[in-house]
Amino acid sequence: MEQFKLPLGNYIETFVDWLVDNGASFFDAISESLEWMIALFTNALLWFHPIAFIIVVVAIALYFRRSIGLAVYSVLALLLIWNLGYWVETMQTLALVLYATLFCMLIGLPIGIYAAHHPLFYKILQPILDLMQTVPTFVYLIPTLTLFGLGVVPGLISTVIFAIAAPIRLTYLGISEVPKDILEAGQSFGATKRQLLFRIELPAAATSIAAGVTQCIMLSLSMVVIAALVGADGLGKPVVRALNTVDISSGFEAGLAIVFLAILLDRLFKAGQAK
Amino acid sequence: MIEIKNLDVIFGPKPERALALLDAGQGREQIREDTGLVVGVNNANLTINKGEICVLMGLSGSGKSSLLRCINGLNETTRGSINIEHNGEMIDFVNADVDTQREIRMTRISMVFQKFALMPWLTVAQNVAMPLELQGIDTKEIKTRVAAQLELVGLDQWAKLKPSELSGGMQQRVGLARALVTESDILLMDEPFSALDPLIRTQLQDELIQLQEKLHKTIIFVSHDLDEALKLGTNIAIMKDGIIVQQGKPEDIVLNPADDYVRQFVAHTNPIHVLQASSIMRPITEMLLTEKGYCLSKRHDYWLSEDQQQVYYRGDKFSPQLWQCGQDIAKLTAAPTCVPADTAMQDVMEIRYHTDHSVFIMKGNDEDLDHNEKIQGVIGDKELYHTLLGKMMLED
Numbered sequence A: 001m002e003q004f005k006l007p008l009g010n011y012i013e014t015f016v017d018w019l020v021d022n023g024a025s026f027f028d029a030i031s032e033s034l035e036w037m038i039a040l041f042t043n044a045l046l047w048f049h050p051i052a053f054i055i056v057v058v059a060i061a062l063y064f065r066r067s068i069g070l071a072v073y074s075v076l077a078l079l080l081i082w083n084l085g086y087w088v089e090t091m092q093t094l095a096l097v098l099y100a101t102l103f104c105m106l107i108g109l110p111i112g113i114y115a116a117h118h119p120l121f122y123k124i125l126q127p128i129l130d131l132m133q134t135v136p137t138f139v140y141l142i143p144t145l146t147l148f149g150l151g152v153v154p155g156l157i158s159t160v161i162f163a164i165a166a167p168i169r170l171t172y173l174g175i176s177e178v179p180k181d182i183l184e185a186g187q188s189f190g191a192t193k194r195q196l197l198f199r200i201e202l203p204a205a206a207t208s209i210a211a212g213v214t215q216c217i218m219l220s221l222s223m224v225v226i227a228a229l230v231g232a233d234g235l236g237k238p239v240v241r242a243l244n245t246v247d248i249s250s251g252f253e254a255g256l257a258i259v260f261l262a263i264l265l266d267r268l269f270k271a272g273q274a275k
Numbered sequence B: 001m002i003e004i005k006n007l008d009v010i011f012g013p014k015p016e017r018a019l020a021l022l023d024a025g026q027g028r029e030q031i032r033e034d035t036g037l038v039v040g041v042n043n044a045n046l047t048i049n050k051g052e053i054c055v056l057m058g059l060s061g062s063g064k065s066s067l068l069r070c071i072n073g074l075n076e077t078t079r080g081s082i083n084i085e086h087n088g089e090m091i092d093f094v095n096a097d098v099d100t101q102r103e104i105r106m107t108r109i110s111m112v113f114q115k116f117a118l119m120p121w122l123t124v125a126q127n128v129a130m131p132l133e134l135q136g137i138d139t140k141e142i143k144t145r146v147a148a149q150l151e152l153v154g155l156d157q158w159a160k161l162k163p164s165e166l167s168g169g170m171q172q173r174v175g176l177a178r179a180l181v182t183e184s185d186i187l188l189m190d191e192p193f194s195a196l197d198p199l200i201r202t203q204l205q206d207e208l209i210q211l212q213e214k215l216h217k218t219i220i221f222v223s224h225d226l227d228e229a230l231k232l233g234t235n236i237a238i239m240k241d242g243i244i245v246q247q248g249k250p251e252d253i254v255l256n257p258a259d260d261y262v263r264q265f266v267a268h269t270n271p272i273h274v275l276q277a278s279s280i281m282r283p284i285t286e287m288l289l290t291e292k293g294y295c296l297s298k299r300h301d302y303w304l305s306e307d308q309q310q311v312y313y314r315g316d317k318f319s320p321q322l323w324q325c326g327q328d329i330a331k332l333t334a335a336p337t338c339v340p341a342d343t344a345m346q347d348v349m350e351i352r353y354h355t356d357h358s359v360f361i362m363k364g365n366d367e368d369l370d371h372n373e374k375i376q377g378v379i380g381d382k383e384l385y386h387t388l389l390g391k392m393m394l395e396d
Helices: A008-047 A050-064 A068-084 A087-117 A119-134 A137-148 A152-163 A165-176 A180-188 A193-204 A206-221 A224-229 A236-245 A248-269 B016-023 B028-035 B064-071 B098-107 B124-135 B139-152 B168-180 B198-215 B226-232 B250-255 B260-267 B345-355 B381-388
Strands: B002-011 B038-048 B053-057 B079-086 B089-092 B109-112 B186-190 B218-223 B235-240 B243-248 B293-297 B302-304 B311-313 B316-318 B337-339 B359-362 B375-379
Touching: A008 A087, A008 A137, A008 A152, A050 A068, A050 A248, A068 A087, A068 A248, A087 A119, A087 A152, A087 A165, A087 A206, A087 A224, A087 A236, A087 A248, A119 A152, A119 A165, A137 A152, A137 A224, A152 A165, A152 A206, A152 A224, A165 A193, A165 A206, A180 A193, A180 B109, A193 A206, A193 B124, A206 A248, A224 A236, A236 A248, B002 B016, B002 B064, B016 B028, B016 B038, B028 B038, B038 B064, B038 B243, B053 B064, B053 B226, B064 B079, B064 B186, B064 B218, B079 B098, B098 B124, B109 B168, B124 B139, B124 B168, B139 B168, B168 B198, B198 B226, B218 B226, B226 B250, B235 B250, B235 B260, B243 B250, B243 B260, B250 B260, B337 B345, B345 B359, B345 B381, B375 B381
Parallel strands: B053 B218, B053 B235, B109 B186, B186 B218, B337 B359
Antiparallel strands: B002 B038, B002 B079, B079 B089, B235 B243, B293 B302, B302 B311, B311 B316, B359 B375
């Protein structure tokens, strides 16, 4: 049987090689501009003194979430991260996660809306989304690495590929579950398609879309260690280093920082409790 | 004014396929078996004048909602025309271009929904403001118009609440205010009160009647409840399997049901609010005239003198008294009573019960009653029972 092995892997490799040969300057341009944007945002976050940053987070917790418990938690969690010496890495990870979420929403929201309006498109989209979520991350890490080079960009792109299915699915769900009668109410008062989308469908789907944002953040966070493997800075790096040197203590500390950050982001962005 | 002409609605892909079959006289079931298409409405013709409330009546699946929803294009009309007055001329909505249709929806027609269809994330005031915002009217004008509308339906205190904080009846008042705020002259109401409990339903029906006296809209109202139709409708169209089987004034429907389907509806309704004395009386022309006068009942020795001034009952002589709408029935004496021709059956029954005598029906209506008018008929127990049991005198 193996004598007639289908050269599937070769095809993909030839295709990626072709992309590298013909689109090198294009991919370099993308890579450089993304890297510049992330660096800018990371520096902006680091420009805040940790205390100033903590005050901002507490203000958000109190103003948007109306939760004293969350404010107290934010202070303790961020002080601990600062104390453990992972402040810079945490800000780098935060920048990567927020960027990945931003891209996921920018791409995922329109796709989700389009899919909800075109059932056939969603049928085709569904297996692709399944594929993106189930293919082991390392498989597409290799081609993104060859295309974009080492650093934060392949990490970001892999994260987006992995996380984008959630906002697409939840946007689709939210829009397609808008009650028919309120859509008809809009139509009966002469709303255009655009007005229907912005004044009825999106507000009605807001809870579901917000859930998509939270999920996207969590999925992105779960990718930080893998992103670190291809050279992205952040909390993943000490974990990878600890793995290579079998350093239990620093591995545990960095892992703890990731968990604290995850809980903080989840509580800050969680849908359904706004106002 | 709305004119619906030869309107067909067929649901399913490529609905034109069913039109030829429909023209060939095939039934709904047959067409579904042959093509898989569902006939929603079959050759509907209906005219609704300004200031009228036309009630579309029928069981679920009879096509009443489908027909209603064609008028503002929520359902697509497969064939036929719907003429609506727009900017001083009659326009066929079905064949109008998209922009005109949209304009008509914004300014001419508004709709009230069965399940209210309010936006749960907006306040009451914001919900009512929405149709105006879609039109791009400036904020100041919207504010004053919304406030006026909320006051009209008695919701001004609740303007800042969310719909979910209100009861069903209140929510439908918001739906009504939202429909009225555009000042459109046509109002489509798709079973607006069906989701409410009976007491609130009656209350909102009364409010609608009061509003209509003020506003004179052209209203098309879908209902599956004949009592509601009889109460609200100036005209009623009864539908079955997509066909309008009978249309007419409420009294026509109750007195002359066109077929068994309509008769079944009528059998379950209470006619005493709908019928007028003149339509259930026994005409005097049908009575035997002898030298003793008109014979009301031989068995009871009951006579009306030929000059109609005296009534003889088992030898006693009575002069009929006059009753008119608004008078206290309890003050009538135990003697025959004359009433105007348009007296409600309910009042006739009460007078009959109180006076223990037959009720005599005069020729004129209550408003323009001439006291010297002649008597044109009589209502006794027999007439009342026949009407209540759904049998008319003609069938006797």
